[in-house]
Amino acid sequence: MIIVSQDRDTAINFDNVEIIGIGDPLEDDDGKFKILCNTTSDNQYTIAKYKSEQRANEVLKQVIGKYAQFFENRNRDIIMPPKVYEMPKE
Numbered sequence: 001m002i003i004v005s006q007d008r009d010t011a012i013n014f015d016n017v018e019i020i021g022i023g024d025p026l027e028d029d030d031g032k033f034k035i036l037c038n039t040t041s042d043n044q045y046t047i048a049k050y051k052s053e054q055r056a057n058e059v060l061k062q063v064i065g066k067y068a069q070f071f072e073n074r075n076r077d078i079i080m081p082p083k084v085y086e087m088p089k090e
Contacts, residue, residue: 001070003037003063006048006087014067016040022056035060035087048087059088 001014016039023034023046032049033056039045050056063085070083 001067001083001085003047004084004086005045006089008086010045010047012037012039012045012047020060020063022053022060025053035063050090055090063087 003012003014003017004010005012017037018040019036019038021036023036025031025033027034030049032051033053034046035048035050035056037045037047048056048059050059066083066085
């Protein structure tokens with residue numbers, strides 16, 4: 001599955017993500033909750049920022065749910081087109 005960042009300038013293959021989580025808003029100049037991806041190549045990307053921790057958690061659950069669906073289908077003998085998840089603007 002491919003994740004497209006909130007600002008639409010980064011696409012990350014979820015197979016290369018080791019950790020995805022919510023960052024501390026105190027580390028952000030805007031005071032927003034970041035969704036961060038750490039990759040297998042030791043890079044960290046901010047893929048989205050949200051005003052509240054609740055919204056960041058909702059979006060994180062959506063990403064994980066979408067990947068779970070993709071992963072379940074990928075293990076079957078069904079040929080599936082690539083799946084893309086675009087991070088919501090708000």
